[in-house]
Amino acid sequence: MIKVFGGGNMFLGRNRGSMGVAQRNIEAARCLLGGRGLTASVWHVGGQGYRNVIFDIARGEVWVRHVGLRRASGWA
Numbered sequence: 001m002i003k004v005f006g007g008g009n010m011f012l013g014r015n016r017g018s019m020g021v022a023q024r025n026i027e028a029a030r031c032l033l034g035g036r037g038l039t040a041s042v043w044h045v046g047g048q049g050y051r052n053v054i055f056d057i058a059r060g061e062v063w064v065r066h067v068g069l070r071r072a073s074g075w076a
Contacts, residue, residue, distance in 0.1 A: 003042040004029050005064045010050050012069050022046065 007026035026045045033040060044051070049068040056062070 001042075002033065002038060002040040003044075003062055003064075004033075004040045005042075005044050005051050005053055007045040008047050008049055008051065008066075010048075010069070012048065 007022045007029070009020070009022050023046070029040075029045075044064050044066065047066065047068070049066055052065045052067070054063045054065070
């Protein structure tokens with residue numbers, strides 16, 4: 001089973017066009033998998049924030065938790 005996680009923008013206000021590093025990484029993953037005839041069962045990519053990826057090596061399971069970004073009030 002193939003799962004793909006990542007390609008998110010981790011910094012608010014830092015979008016540098018439609019093809020920033022995060023988006024290029026997502027497209028690279030799609031091309032690499034597609035070029036080998038593979039299909040991911042799970043795609044959790046893009047967006048704002050970061051991800052925690054948890055591996056259970058004994059059972060061969062993996063989970064992801066996405067934490068979105070929010071602006072801190074009172075900061076200049």
